[in-house]
Amino acid sequence: GFRQGYEEGYRLGTRSRNVLRTGGRGSKSGYDFGIRARSSAQEVAAVAAAIDRERILPPEVVAARLGHKARGFGDYQTFGDLMFEFAGAADVERYRRELNIDDAIARVSYESNGVRYLREYFASYPDGVIVMRFSADRPGQISFRARLAIPDNRSASFRSSVGKIRVSGALHDNGLQFAAGVDVIPQRGTMTRTPGTVSVANADSVVVLFSAATNYRLAYPDYRGTPPMPSVEMRISAALAKPFYVLEQRHV
Secondary structure, eight states, rough: OEEEEEETTEEEOGGGGGBSSSTTTTTTTTTOOOOSSSSOHHHHHHHHHHHHHHHHOOOHHHHHHHOOOOOOOOOBOOOOEEEEEEEEEOOOOOEEEEEEETEEEEEEEEEETTEEEEEEEEETTTTEEEEEEESSSSOEEEEEEEEEEEOOSHHHHHHHHEEEEEEEEEEETOOOOOEEEEEEEEEEEEEETTEEEEEEESSEEEEEEEEEEEOOOOOOOTTTTSSHHHHHHHHHHHHHHHHHHHHHHHHH
């Protein structure tokens, strides 16, 4: 999934099949599986006796007596932020943000310098990609620079080619590997690249595809699977073979 933010960036989250989190097996802080080092039998018996005696105990009292802070349990992580720096937007009018529950598409529309702009976003579970489309009611109006901003609690190796950004690395805490890819598909216009970025100039419209994966695997004891980049490439390649309207129809 993802969270849209103020027209400049999109926070990229995790889904159940692509878990990215610190903690667990291999955590540098140690992992105790949430199990106490000693038995809680006496505390449980005392709480049970108090409930029998008083008939009710506030939840916070029970939690204080029986709660245990797991060591190395960790937290879910985002994949990072996909940032867009748009050119030429000034004196914005008729600005509108919406989420249509019927088609599960978020949209932003506005006018600037006499041009009507539309941005559309959805996350497709069937195709395993996040899809964005930027368009305008006049040709040659879409220009931006795209980059991935990755949190500093992991290693990150970037590579880019025209229309593509790839990043891979591993969390410092537990070594969990991650990979992410962005493909930019403009209608007309030109594209250039610098390390870790893709720029589009004077396009009529642009479709952006994002996919991500980790090597997490729900299998004891190490919960690790195969390197994640091949699955990212497979999903993006499959999505590239479908027109935007097909991706749009398939995701609901």
